[in-house]
Amino acid sequence: MKTEKRNALTIVLFAIYILLLIGIVIFKLPFRGGLSDGVRVINLIPFQGSFDENGGLLLREIIDNMLIFAPLGVYISMLKNDSPFVKKALPIIGLSLTFEVTQFVFAMGRTDITDVVDNTLGGILGIGIYALLFKIFKNKTARIINILALTVTVCVAFRFAQMFYLSHFVMRRLRP
Numbered sequence: 007m008k009t010e011k012r013n014a015l016t017i018v019l020f021a022i023y024i025l026l027l028i029g030i031v032i033f034k035l036p037f038r039g040g041l042s043d044g045v046r047v048i049n050l051i052p053f054q055g056s057f058d059e060n061g062g063l064l065l066r067e068i069i070d071n072m073l074i075f076a077p078l079g080v081y082i083s084m085l086k087n088d089s090p091f092v093k094k095a096l097p098i099i100g101l102s103l104t105f106e107v108t109q110f111v112f113a114m115g116r117t118d119i120t121d122v123v124d125n126t127l128g129g130i131l132g133i134g135i136y137a138l139l140f141k142i143f144k145n146k147t148a149r150i151i152n153i154l155a156l157t158v159t160v161c162v163a164f165r166f167a168q169m170f171y172l173s174h175f176v177m178r179r180l181r182p
Contacts, residue, residue, distance in 0.1 A: 016148065019155045020081040026166060030074065031105045032114060046110055048117040056120055071121055072128030075102070077155070079132020084148055087140075091133065098129030 049055060056064050075098065082094045102125035110117035140147045 015152050015156070016081070016084050019152065019159055020085065022159055022163065023077055023081060023155075026162065027074065027078070029166070032108055034115060044113050046113045046117070048110055050119050052123055053120050055116075055118065068120075068124050071124035072131060075125040075128030076132035076135065079129040079134070080136045080151060080155075081132075082129070083133050083136035083140075084151060094133050095126070095130060099126050102126055102129075 053063075056068060058064055078098055078101065079094070082097055086094055099122070102122045105125075106117045106119075106122055109115045136147070136151070139151065143150055
């Protein structure tokens with residue numbers, strides 16, 4: 007794959023990923039029908055709401071937030087391969103903060119510092135994954151990631167569309 011085509015594919019896949027990320031994080035798509043519940047909630051204490059009534063850590067949301075932001079770290083590393091770690095991490099922190107501030111301003115879910123921490127850790131995990139893959143595959147890394155990302159993007163976009171259709175059209179017809 008030529009460098010220009012590989013870079014163009016990376017940018018297109020990155021744009022699709024960002025659109026899906028905005029849909030999922032900001033608009034809670036495809037899971038919730040409404041855009042706003044009209045309530046502003048903010049939590050500035052890390053991991054305050056991450057424990058159950060018995061004091062056990064609820065890992066599901068933490069892991070989900072990390073997993074959804076790991077591709078961001080991979081994409082940033084692909085697009086800014088020669089940049090130092092800090093220049094790769096700052097956009098991850100910035101995007102996560104932007105999402106949380108947007109949720110607060112438009113009363114679209116909880117604004118939570120735990121999400122910023124989890125999202126940032128996920129993005130850093132993605133940077134680490136790319137670095138590891140680059141050590142293994144060297145100059146073939148971008149091509150391998152693009153092929154994998156294209157496959158995953160098609161599957162995720164299809165599943166996203168399917169869930170959106172089911173939750174917004176099929177389930178509405180079933181309600182009395």
